[in-house]
Amino acid sequence: MKREIPLLITSIAGIVFAVSFFIPHWPFGDAENIFGDWMSVVSAFAIWLGMFNLAEVSLRKVIRKSEGWNYALIVIGSMLLMLVIGFSSVYHAINTDTPHMDPGTGLKWMYDYVFSPLSATMFAMLAFFVASASYRAFRARSLEATLLLVTAFFVMVGRVPLLDPILVWAGITDFAFFSAVADWIMTYPNAAGQRAIMIGIALGITSSSLRIILGIERSHIGGDA
Amino acid sequence: MKSIVIAKSNSRAKWRSYSSLATITSLSLALGIAGIVLCTGLLLSTSALAQDTESVDSTAIDSNGSVLEEVPSPASNVFAEDTPNDKGKSATVTWDLSPEDTIGGIVDGYLILRSESPSGPFVDTVGNVTIGKTEALDNNATDGVEYFYRVDMYRSEVAVDGSKLLVGSPSTVWGPITTSPQWFHGKRGIMLFIFLIVAFSILQFISQAQSGKSKIWMVNILFIILLGYLYSWVIAVIVAITLALFIKDFFSTEEIFLRKIGGIEAVEEAIGRATEMGKKIFFIPGIQDMNDVQTIAGMAILGRIAAVAAEYETWLEVPVSKSMVMVTARETMKEAYSRVGRPEMYQEAQVHFVTEDQFGYAAALDGMFVREKPATIFFMGAFFAESLILAETGNEVGAIQIAGTAMPSQLPFFVAACDYTLLGEELFAASAYLSREPRQLGSLKGQDVGKALFLVAMMIGLVIVLAGEVVKVPDWLYLAQYFSID
Numbered sequence: 078m079k080r081e082i083p084l085l086i087t088s089i090a091g092i093v094f095a096v097s098f099f100i101p102h103w104p105f106g107d108a109e110n111i112f113g114d115w116m117s118v119v120s121a122f123a124i125w126l127g128m129f130n131l132a133e134v135s136l137r138k139v140i141r142k143s144e145g146w147n148y149a150l151i152v153i154g155s156m157l158l159m160l161v162i163g164f165s166s167v168y169h170a171i172n173t174d175t176p177h178m179d180p181g182t183g184l185k186w187m188y189d190y191v192f193s194p195l196s197a198t199m200f201a202m203l204a205f206f207v208a209s210a211s212y213r214a215f216r217a218r219s220l221e222a223t224l225l226l227v228t229a230f231f232v233m234v235g236r237v238p239l240l241d242p243i244l245v246w247a248g249i250t251d252f253a254f255f256s257a258v259a260d261w262i263m264t265y266p267n268a269a270g271q272r273a274i275m276i277g278i279a280l281g282i283t284s285s286s287l288r289i290i291l292g293i294e295r296s297h298i299g300g301d302a
Numbered sequence: 303m304k305s306i307v308i309a310k311s312n313s314r315a316k317w318r319s320y321s322s323l324a325t326i327t328s329l330s331l332a333l334g335i336a337g338i339v340l341c342t343g344l345l346l347s348t349s350a351l352a353q354d355t356e357s358v359d360s361t362a363i364d365s366n367g368s369v370l371e372e373v374p375s376p377a378s379n380v381f382a383e384d385t386p387n388d389k390g391k392s393a394t395v396t397w398d399l400s401p402e403d404t405i406g407g408i409v410d411g412y413l414i415l416r417s418e419s420p421s422g423p424f425v426d427t428v429g430n431v432t433i434g435k436t437e438a439l440d441n442n443a444t445d446g447v448e449y450f451y452r453v454d455m456y457r458s459e460v461a462v463d464g465s466k467l468l469v470g471s472p473s474t475v476w477g478p479i480t481t482s483p484q485w486f487h488g489k490r491g492i493m494l495f496i497f498l499i500v501a502f503s504i505l506q507f508i509s510q511a512q513s514g515k516s517k518i519w520m521v522n523i524l525f526i527i528l529l530g531y532l533y534s535w536v537i538a539v540i541v542a543i544t545l546a547l548f549i550k551d552f553f554s555t556e557e558i559f560l561r562k563i564g565g566i567e568a569v570e571e572a573i574g575r576a577t578e579m580g581k582k583i584f585f586i587p588g589i590q591d592m593n594d595v596q597t598i599a600g601m602a603i604l605g606r607i608a609a610v611a612a613e614y615e616t617w618l619e620v621p622v623s624k625s626m627v628m629v630t631a632r633e634t635m636k637e638a639y640s641r642v643g644r645p646e647m648y649q650e651a652q653v654h655f656v657t658e659d660q661f662g663y664a665a666a667l668d669g670m671f672v673r674e675k676p677a678t679i680f681f682m683g684a685f686f687a688e689s690l691i692l693a694e695t696g697n698e699v700g701a702i703q704i705a706g707t708a709m710p711s712q713l714p715f716f717v718a719a720c721d722y723t724l725l726g727e728e729l730f731a732a733s734a735y736l737s738r739e740p741r742q743l744g745s746l747k748g749q750d751v752g753k754a755l756f757l758v759a760m761m762i763g764l765v766i767v768l769a770g771e772v773v774k775v776p777d778w779l780y781l782a783q784y785f786s787i788d
Contacts, residue, residue, distance in 0.1 A: 095497075099490050102483040106389030116593050120626065127625035127655035134654045145673055192659075199661035203687060206694040213697075214718035271710050274726045276756060278708045281727030282595050283500050284749040288734065289598065293508065293741050296605030296634065296733055 084292045091290035132156065162187055228262060235259020374402035374409055374455060374470040382451040382476045385439060387490075390483030393440040395429065397453045397473065403433045408457070409469060414438045415452045420475050424452050443481045450477030499755060504748030511744030560746060565704050565722035566735045569680075572702045573610050576677035582617040583607075584676045586667065586692065587631065588683025588707070589660055591624045595730075596708050600683035601627075601634050602733035603706070607680060608638035612647055620653040621670065623663040628655050664688035668695045681705035681720070682729065685712045693719035706732060 090112065097105035131152065138149035166184035170177035178185050217223040234240050234255045241253040288294035377397040385392035395414050402409050414429030428451075429438035443449060453473040576583045585607060587600040604620065611618040620635070622628045631653045639648035656666045668691065671679070679696045681689070681703065689705075689712040696703045697719050705716035706724030716723045724732055731749070734742035 099487050099494050100485060101387055101389040101487055102485045103389060106483065116591070120591060120624075123625035123629070124658070125625075127622075127628060127658070130625075130628065130655040131657075134651065137651075145669075148669065195665075196659070196661040199665050199691065200687065203691055206690045210690055210694055210697075210715065210718040274710050274713070277725075277727035277753065278710075278730075280500060280749050280752050280756075281708070281730030283497065283752070284504050284745050285595065285599055285730040285733075287501060287504055288742060288745050291508075293739075293745065294602055294733060296602045296638075296737070 080295070084295065088290050088292065091286060095286075095290075128156070159187065228266075231255060232259045232262055235262075375400050376471050376473040377412060377453040377455065378473070380451065380453050380473045380476045382440075382449070382479050384479060384481045387484055387487040390445045390481055391441065391443050393443050393449065393451070393479060393481050394437060395440060395451050395453065395476075396437045399434070399436060400455060400470065402455075402470070405433070407433070409433055409455045410457045411435075411455070412438070413454045413456055413468070414440065415454060415472075416440060416443075417450050417452070417475075418448060420450045420477060424450075424472075445481050445483065448478035448480055450475050451479075452476075496756075500749070500752035503751040503755070504745050507744035507746075507748035507751070508741050509744075511740035511747075560735065560743060563724065563728050563731070563735060565706065565724045565728065566732050568702075568704060568722050569607060569736065570610055572678040572680075572704055573607065573614055573616060575702055576611075577614040577616045579677040581677035582619055582674060583611060583678045583680070584667075584670070584696075584701075585618060585620045585680045585682070587620065587622060587627055588681075588685050589623045589663060589688065590684035592626045592630055594684050596684040597624075597627060599708075599730050599733065600706075601630055603680075603682045603729075603736065604631060605634045605638045606733060606736035608635045609642045612639045612642045612644040615644075615647065618652060619676075621656045621663075621667060622653065623656055623658055623660075625655060628653055660686065660688055664691045667692055671695045671699050671701070675699045676701050679703045681707070681716065682724075682732070683707065685709055685716075690715035690719060696720075 093105065093108050094112070097108040100106070135149035135152045135156075137143075138146045139153065162183040166182040167177045169175075169182065170179070178188070211229070215222065215226040215229055217226050235258055236256075238256075241255050244250045244254055245252070285294065377400050379398040380395070381397070382393055382395045385394045397412070400409055411430060411432045412435065413427055414431075415424035416426040416428045417424045426442075428440035428442060431438050440449075440451070452475050454468050455470045456468050573583060585604055587604065588594075588597055590597050592598065592601075608618055618635070620631050622631060632650060635653060636645070636648050639645050657663050671692075672695065676696075676699070679701045681693065682705070685692075685707050686709065689707070689709075693703060693705060693716055703720040704722045704724070705720040706729035707713065707716065708726050708729055710726070713723065713725060727749070731746050734746050737743075
């Protein structure tokens, strides 16, 4: 029963979703919203599971003084600080009947001056990772890599408004040549490749969903098949 | 019926450039029209316009101090109908633009008004769109009730009472219409057809793999669906010949052949490498929750990988960004360890929550990679901008990396930074491939048949369109419609 009931629920939910795509009439038309609401409710409660788990793992590291325990200490401290500030902001908001993220609240301050800059810093690092990954990917070691290099050159040059004005100024071309080449690459070969991948993904999802709905694929619920 | 119009006060500046005669004439005309329109407006204020909650009478015009300039024509050809292919309670109203519908003109938008009687009152404003738009939805209708619709025009300046400043005369009234839910989404017929073809081919191969022999009746059903849908003997003959020549042989094949997928073939080697090096393995299931099919596919793969890792007695760690993924991953790993007879090796600490924040998750994982220097990293699931941050860090610490995602925009990053990448559909095939279970492999074969059918349909459609361009025969392209998806 431990496996049969989840399988049954999965099958019913899968079939209802598939049917609701083609039948807008009630109750199928509302299925997505209903399941979405359930998902939100379950997720809201499940966040506590994650939080307790994070606290437990970090505390264990600190107590055992295992490798990286100082980072775990920072995690616990940050978590407690945010909890205190968060609850006090919400308490203040309830008492004053104002939004808890209003300017001037602790939560808003932490969001604006701690959370956002940290996220932006991580995102900004992406530029350096792109540079190092590009360097490795564009080394012309094979025919494919050379093609990639040439294509990337035209797309990059076409996207940066530098060479085109020079070409026009020098009288070599009377239009934005690199921009046109980049547009052509993005519109035709790139779009064709993307669509091929998307068709494959759609078929893969269909096949995978059928396996799950029919109970053939059970490894995600600990099945042996 | 023409009505009131207001010109902006600042338009006086423009008028200064006119000749004095033209100015006097224009002003005289404008004031004359204003008088007529104001009188008409006052009369109307007791009837149609006064019935609108947001309509404005002459008081607003006077208080705004505007000068009358011209009278806009109302929106024409107003038409309303039950919104097709929906779950009811919605009507679609369309109209043709007023000739005065221009940017910077005297009209700023349209109000869609509703009444249960053709003579009004039109008190319900069910839509409000800016100029240039010719369609609006009324999503607050009650199924089965008869409604009438009217489209009026307004300016962005509000009247003294804060309501919309209506300009021009009301449009004609359209109705009655009633709304109702539909039992089938008419525009998704072709999707249903494609789904049935793919589903039948997958089920056929699953059935074949299960029983060990071909069941041609499924092919016949496929053929009948095709024939029924296409209503064309030409296409039917093509399909029949194709089935007779190729598909039958395809189905009669007893042993299912699957092409090798490098990334999946390398899974065992990657786990073995970690075992030899005495280092841990990381499995990253993406940043989406369990309602994403990619995460489910990732969990299925985790089950296979966990079983191999348990056999090799190698530490497998799964840091997750969603609590429900943590619960599912724990259950999956626990069962996988039990399946291979190593339940005592499994520890709950192997699966742990990090954070729900995208870049917080990426930062935490990067730290783990750098500090613990894993031998192998698997990325299987839905990834966004953090994909390259993670994969590049993994690459720098020297881990063998196998990634799989169905996010087309992230695939190039994984291809550049990982040793192996499962492209799109391969992510969904990986679990079945690793299981080597006949029914699962059968579903992959069915998936390939679906792909082949798509390819054939696209090629035929392409040839028809190209041939149509060459031969220029009238009505030739009608054939192509069978191969296009709207």
